[in-house]
Amino acid sequence: MLKTKEVVLKARELGKCIPAFNCPHVPMVKPICEAIRDENSVAMIQVARVEWEKMSSQSLERIAEEYGKYKSEGHTLLHLDHIPAVDEDFKKVDYMDLIGRALKAGFQSVMIDGSRLPLDENIAVTSEAAAAAHEGGVPIEAELGAVMGHEAGEMPPYDEIFAKKMGFTKLDEAARFAKEAGCDWLSVACGNIHGRVAEAVRNQKKPEARLDVEHIADLYKAAGIPLVLHGGSGVKHECVLEAIKAGISKINVGTEIRQTYEFALEEKPGDIEYAQKKVYERTRDYIRNYLYNTDLADQIK
Ligand SMILES: [Zn+2]
Numbered sequence: 001m002l003k004t005k006e007v008v009l010k011a012r013e014l015g016k017c018i019p020a021f022n023c024p025h026v027p028m029v030k031p032i033c034e035a036i037r038d039e040n041s042v043a044m045i046q047v048a049r050v051e052w053e054k055m056s057s058q059s060l061e062r063i064a065e066e067y068g069k070y071k072s073e074g075h076t077l078l079h080l081d082h083i084p085a086v087d088e089d090f091k092k093v094d095y096m097d098l099i100g101r102a103l104k105a106g107f108q109s110v111m112i113d114g115s116r117l118p119l120d121e122n123i124a125v126t127s128e129a130a131a132a133a134h135e136g137g138v139p140i141e142a143e144l145g146a147v148m149g150h151e152a153g154e155m156p157p158y159d160e161i162f163a164k165k166m167g168f169t170k171l172d173e174a175a176r177f178a179k180e181a182g183c184d185w186l187s188v189a190c191g192n193i194h195g196r197v198a199e200a201v202r203n204q205k206k207p208e209a210r211l212d213v214e215h216i217a218d219l220y221k222a223a224g225i226p227l228v229l230h231g232g233s234g235v236k237h238e239c240v241l242e243a244i245k246a247g248i249s250k251i252n253v254g255t256e257i258r259q260t261y262e263f264a265l266e267e268k269p270g271d272i273e274y275a276q277k278k279v280y281e282r283t284r285d286y287i288r289n290y291l292y293n294t295d296l297a298d299q300i301k
Pocket residue numbers: 082147194230231252
């Protein structure tokens with residue numbers, strides 16, 4: 001059976017990056033699993049708390065159950081995305097309970113997101129969650145810096161975020177965090193932004209993001225663990241390829257596959273099969289023509 005921690009390290013060795021596809025709607029799990037298998041690739045299915053609180057993935061258990069029907073040995077992995085210590089509405093979350101439930105439900109890796117907390121508290125929260133994950137035998141991802149977009153309300157213009165390096169993960173903090181927090185992978189802020197989740201704006205086209213690739217290379221050196229790029233949809237393609245060379249080993253893909261599903265349902269209301277077919281095609285295309293990860297399963301075993 002594929003071991004998630006080794007998969008990500010192996011991808012790094014090969015100069016590759018493992019995509020993790022968000023499933024904010026339960027019927028998305030099937031076509032994404034099938035696309036990964038049919039490309040003979042390796043990738044993760046993931047769900048974040050915000051996707052069952054504010055979208056229609058229902059619960060982490062529901063996604064795990066659906067995943068159980070369509071998973072493919074040697075190809076797919078199940079990851080728990082964003083479990084915030086403090087959520088996008090600035091409410092406290094019982095993250096230890098959710099992580100415990102995920103371990104019970106069979107998730108093969110988890111994320112704790114303490115990035116809205118001051119550094120010391122982020123380290124404390126991450127250490128606590130990391131101990132539980134490792135006890136359960138799975139790796140854990142954490143976040144440092146501010147990957148904006150999930151919060152309700154106005155976001156600063158993208159060009160301003162990039163020019164002023166707003167929220168970018170700091171080198172000295174990354175070094176300290178990786179050493180003290182005990183996480184296996186680190187999600188960093190380097191020009192990437194999340195797709196909006198607030199209902200009023202979630203159908204908007206994401207602004208094209210760029211990445212500070214030099215900063216990513218420096219962060220990778222400072223942290224010494226695989227880095228994760230959130231907000232992988234709508235990033236300039238060359239930037240993503242360069243970022244993979246610089247140290248990004250997992251990329252989260254949410255908005256573009258979600259919108260593929262939702263727009264297909266707008267086109268043909270109620271036709272879930274049609275929407276699934278669109279998601280299947282879009283996911284295959286992403287694996288094949290964006291990450292060049294076709295046949296990755298032959299190299300990662
Ligand atoms: Zn994220």
